[in-house]
Amino acid sequence: MADALARPAPALPLGAVQERLAGLAGFSESDVLRNRLLRAAPILSRLPLDRASIDHPDWAALLDAVTVQETRMFRAGAQIASFRAEVLPALAPRGTLSLISAGCATGEEAWTLAILAAGRGGPWQVEGLDLCRPALEAANAARYRLGPPDALREVPEADRAWLDIADGWFEPVAALRPQVRFRRGNLLDACLPDAAADAILCRNVLIYMTEEGRLGVLKRLVAALRPGGALLLGPTDRPPRGIGLVPWSRDLIGIWRREATDA
Numbered sequence: 134m135a136d137a138l139a140r141p142a143p144a145l146p147l148g149a150v151q152e153r154l155a156g157l158a159g160f161s162e163s164d165v166l167r168n169r170l171l172r173a174a175p176i177l178s179r180l181p182l183d184r185a186s187i188d189h190p191d192w193a194a195l196l197d198a199v200t201v202q203e204t205r206m207f208r209a210g211a212q213i214a215s216f217r218a219e220v221l222p223a224l225a226p227r228g229t230l231s232l233i234s235a236g237c238a239t240g241e242e243a244w245t246l247a248i249l250a251a252g253r254g255g256p257w258q259v260e261g262l263d264l265c266r267p268a269l270e271a272a273n274a275a276r277y278r279l280g281p282p283d284a285l286r287e288v289p290e291a292d293r294a295w296l297d298i299a300d301g302w303f304e305p306v307a308a309l310r311p312q313v314r315f316r317r318g319n320l321l322d323a324c325l326p327d328a329a330a331d332a333i334l335c336r337n338v339l340i341y342m343t344e345e346g347r348l349g350v351l352k353r354l355v356a357a358l359r360p361g362g363a364l365l366l367g368p369t370d371r372p373p374r375g376i377g378l379v380p381w382s383r384d385l386i387g388i389w390r391r392e393a394t395d396a
């Protein structure tokens with residue numbers, strides 16, 4: 134007994150788990166990831182390393198524990214304003230306008246897209262995709278704290294009419310809800326239909342990924358856009374040449390257009 138107490142706890146397989154997470158979801162090694170993995174030690178100790186899959190319950194629990202969910206309504210408001218003013222009017226949907234928040238976290242980006250689409254008029258739908266189950270639950274519930282910090286600090290005054298705001302909470306109005314859905318999916322897998330989306334937002338997702346993961350996700354997103362469709366990335370995300378994307382215009386940072394034919 135004394136022997137067992139004196140024995141050090143078995144080392145956690147941190148390196149092997151990080152390697153599997155890179156292959157499974159594209160995550161790169163970082164201090165944030167390492168700290169989150171250490172906090173998830175009970176999951177790590179039972180994780181089947183040879184069965185990495187988003188559908189395995191222990192791997193799903195680990196993904197829930199290590200993903201970063203920071204987001205807010207109208208985040209990076211200048212880019213959203215450019216999208217509304219210059220990109221949305223130029224999209225020519227075949228029927229229903231289809232917008233995607235890829236890596237939607239708790240859903241605020243998808244609800245932002247819903248407000249833009251509803252203001253544009255015509256039929257529309259928004260889909261939010263993420264790996265993290267608790268985040269998707271929050272996205273579906275769509276009931277958010279006002280803060281502090283002020284969760285609506287980037288929302289233009291006129292757009293607040295699309296939100297029910299009361300008692301320290303806000304919710305998208307009921308009229309937006311039927312056209313918005315959330316789904317669990319891995320952006321590294323074939324989780325989106327080909328050439329069906331008019332615009333995809335994938336912001337603050339690729340920064341957490343390895344080069345290989347970023348390239349894999351970008352290829353999937355380009356394939357999911359219809360030719361002429363728009364891809365919005367974070368300001369530091371630089372898609373490589375030859376992937377089928379060109380800058381939307383010289384002035385717009387982080388907004389790309391799928392070329393008419395693959396390069």
Ligand SMILES: C[S@@+](CC[C@H](N)C(=O)[O-])C[C@H]1O[C@@H](n2cnc3c(N)ncnc32)[C@H](O)[C@@H]1O
Nearest residue numbers: 158200203204236238263264265319320336337
């Ligand atoms: C920091 S949040 C960004 C949320 C929102 N796009 C924004 O910019 O406000 C990143 C989200 O991407 C999700 N994510 C990361 N890798 C993913 C993958 N391979 N497939 C699906 N979702 C992923 C995470 O679970 C997390 O919710």
